[in-house]
Amino acid sequence: MSYLIWFSSHNKYDELKIIELKSLLETFGYYCNISLNGEELNLKKNKYAGETYIKINKLKENVSIENIWENALSRSILIKGVIEIWGEGYTYNELLANLKAKNDLFESTLNNKKWCFHFHAYGKIINQEEKVKKMDMFNIYVEKYKNIDILNPHVQLAIFEEYDKESKGILNKIYFGKCIALRKFNPSLIYNKDNNKHACSSNKKECDNCNNDVNEKKKVENNNRKTWWAHYALNKRRILGPTTTDNELAFIMCNIAKIKKGDIVLDPFVGSGGLLIASSVFNAICIGNDIDIRLLKGYKLSYLNPRMKHKSNKKTIFENFKQYNLNSPEILVSDNSNPVWNFFHKPWVDAIVTDPPYGNRATVRMSIKTEIPPKTNKIENENLRHITNDSISNNYVDALQNNSNYIGNSEATDNIIVSNSVAEPSNNDKMSKVKSLINTKTVTYSCALAVKDLLTIASKTLVDNGMLVFLFPVQFETMQEEMEILKHEDLYLISYGMQEFTDYSGRLIVAMQRKPRIY
Template sequence: MWRRYLMWFAHEHVDFRHAEIQSIISLFNIPMKFIERPCVQKPYWIVDLPSEECVKKIASRSVLLKNCIELWSRAKTEAQLHSNLKNALQNKTGQWLEVNSDVENSTCPRELIEGCCPADKTFKVEVETFCKHFSMKEKVAKIESFSYLPLEGPVKLNNPDIKLCYLEFYGSDPNNVPEQPHDLFFGRLIADGQRDLIQAYSLKKRQFIGNTSMDAQLAIIMANQAKVRNGDIVLDPFVGSGSLLVAAAHFGGYVWGSDIDFMMLHGRTRPTRVGQKVRTNDESIRSNMRQYGTEHRYLDVAVSDFSLPMWRPDLTFDAIVTDPPYGVREPTEKIGIDRDNYTLSEAHLVNHIPSKVEYGIPEMYGDLLNFAAKHLRLGGRMVCWYPMVRDEYSESQLPRHPCLSLVANSEQVLSKLTSRRLLTYEKISDDVTSPGETHQGVNFREKYFAMGEQSRRERRERKAEELAANAPWRPQTRHLHVNKLD
């Protein structure tokens, strides 16, 4: 029998919430019904799911989900919430009942409450609020208001058998908090999300990082949207310091990587951490994998120019997760030379170090989509970041390929003027005769620095105007020049 659940999210990376959960339920083939349309201003969803096992599977992957509770009561006021719970104790139908045909005032089946009442089960009640703080005394008073529930077991604060949750939502504007909550919820905790992974994989604790190492939370979200599962072969063709490989390996993927930057892959670049003068000998992508106990899932990394693919034509990957350079903190380069008709003698070939030219963003993403269309298995996913100027954004500008379907598109705001979008493609066809398309005609790096210079100039002008407007009035003074007489 389907049950009703409250999915309570961390209120960050809100635009990624739907894409992550949809990827997870697609991965596990879990059907889910929305009781109301999700709203980005609210940190929760009300859904129906087939079983607790489905809830636990979702929670075992999601890093944006804080927890999920089996919903016993939802109301607009405390009095109505308690009334719903008391009505539930009289509900003998085994089904959800709606009070006055209102899903916000509904009564759960009595069996849900009675299952938590045996004397041999310990329990605790937790109070959580969103956008408002309560003292411990106030929280205890709210907990004691549920004393009518027939809970016969002893209270246990640490690791109880049953954890009951009372949640109050006061809106999402911390500068305009109402006296009374907008929504109240009560139910039994089923599972916690994977928020602990954010600290476990924090870059602050990681052995080897670079200037562009991906934040641990975003890396895990990318692995979820790529639907990485145990035994998958995963590639990052712009691997850098390997943060995305770490996240993919956590979910059981066997990871490959490549990059044109020889110094980065060999851990010889300038240290990133403040105060560190030189890199240690054990700084490498492999050492990161060893640090997290996933070295057995590390296949290798290779120095490679992505514009000149080195892979066998028949090689396929289950997923591609990558963050190509944008030309801001890392250069966009490929092997080449600007001179025409240039030749290299065999005598110089042995010690030759190839020169590099700019690898434009449209060309890079065109190559990336063509590569994915050719080397992804059917149904496999590619997840990548794409930089954008916010005022100029249009979905028609995003890279396209006839073999790839864009299934998710989420924005991370970088500044007032720029952002990057996390794009998730799924391979739907093996017909690779048509090339990919990109429409970003102007170099993003040029736009980025031009807008930065414009913003700095505007700030200087605005500051000068403010100083002039706030300067105290001073009368003009005349300087008298007196000739010194002998």
Template structure:
């Protein structure tokens, strides 16, 4: 097992899902959360188990929401976004497995085989000389090399790199020729500051940069909504869709169901990873593209059909199976006859239900229970019924739940959610808020896992 450093992207919309995505992908590659030992510390025993950090904030967003749902917290003790540490140590079987996680994870900026960390460059130099002579010999001596120098929470000043390298000349004088285009070794030197205003240097990370998203690019941009042929008013945002699929641990051969499929955004991302996809919707207009789907205005005019299948054909993906029915009266045999112990067959349920004003007319037709919280509760219960009846053991249900930005409403909403989600066959694994722009209501991402029978 090796300890690596993941440098995560600081995306303010999805920053609360960083831990969840990393832990979910680790499980996908056979690494339990305990084995992964995700932490801001290299040494797992150095404060990694503490729920509260030295500033009184929860060490992870998931710990905060879990405490909130247990009724233990009333104050918002999430770490402020401008102070969030996006550098995570993780234990993996090999560098190759870490690369697999990097390749798939949406929120990883860089993968670093860390040699050491410290608060000053003399400290870094002494640690390398004492503990990492083999790394210097194997990675630098006689090798073509370059340096990736960056500052987090501060502006990077490339002119400082020369003096930094001169101060560490005992190491770099032994290295081969500098090669910026085709190096054999890329050294990462990263300075993490408290914030740009204070200029308080927290940590210096030094190691080999194994993968860098800036160099490789974001493969998921090929599915960007700006280039997708057919869109709908409530099409799931592309980055969020891929994060949700990672939370669901979809892999080749996984059976994936979206019971509120809409324009099929979640199934497109699941298909990319080899999922066998099924979808349903009560609104035939959505499936057929009648007065709902529309051609992307960023693309040249076209007469291609506006139904849900067009995007799958555009990406060369297998066509998903689509059904039209009301989720109150499920056609699935495993739900119609739960006492007959029908075999569960769905690996993941991923969906963005039609809450509130997003589809108010559809909601009234669907439930006839009023609007607002009543509709939300009915939708959640419908999803939980699906999850209990159809998910295989360890299968996951990932969905979004609307909540206002007001803190008191959020506390009430989460307490209500806890009551609704309390099912004997289901376990809440991850929670996180996705704030929307303009002060509008946020969405809470929920990841729920089927509990194997007998546990």
């Protein structure tokens, strides 16, 4: 049996439709021969742009395919529906003749069940009168099934017409079949709808979460077409940060990473926690780290959502997890250029999903160690501060960026210590003042080096076949050269989809997979 996959129109993430579909099917145990766009990225001609569909064949006969499609669609951001194809043809006469041998399908599907038609046309607007005429053509097969219910059907029979995009009005093909799953008006496809109810032991009238949930419920009741992920939209979160991953993109990245219940997910650039919220919605065990404690603690950078009522002024990223009744992640303050993870242990991370900072609003930073002398005269201290903050930091970062042999662990950072050469303290003084002498500061370094560090962490911590999904900014003119950094001996490059920002720049949504280890 063949299936028609109906995609929604999404200008930002059209190139992610196929990889999200393939990843979700594999997540639920169904492997199919869906081909991606190919190795060469076509920036201007994406054949999956706009509202479109693809046809795939069933490979396994012993799989409960309907449950797999329903599970996949319940999590997908870019799929609108799945149709089981019963017949197809270039004309209605050809299609009707093709359905003559399918009477048993009509009997087993429609007998004693409420049903209706679902009509859709690609490339042309069909008025209601013409739709009814075309539906009536199938009366020879369905007229004996009288239990028709347009509002609450058990089964929907799909009629899909494909018109030529260039020559409007020319009918290319017609598909007929059973709707396995359609997102429109289908509450059963709302993912995790009952798992994030707020548990409140206080007076509900005084509870901010309860008040916000009531307002949200009223909005949902007034809008039946509301998608489940809109509940987690950035403008509905209690705490907002300066740069948070787009809500839809976060869920798409988690789908590509094949995250499922019980998986351990790591975000090495956790920031305001947007990607970990999406992972937690999928019931993953979340761990993250970031070098900037201000984001994690909410110092100056984070702020309260002005559209919501707030009983507390706490601005930590954990407040958003509490808002949705999600398990709080474990967060560390650490530097990815000098990882805190013990690489000699057995690999333990199922997926890494992250968005390395870049651009003017957020930069990648690394820490260096500087030692400040306990007592020097004022002139010496000023000179030392000038050397530490400017010369050493900038020269060190420049050396890293120009060093082609740099691996990624940045072990040289341990040796960057600025000391007073005038007087050397005794051993006792060193022991008593070692903590006060070491002052850790951060400096910026390139996004390319941050990606190298990320690939190193992924190769060491990911389990076999574990997924790494991250965002990688590129300039179109130098994109092929920049993508050379994605070649790693321990990782497969699975896919990369482009999201354009300007005519000359954009970012890749990169998916990589850990190669199985040979022991």
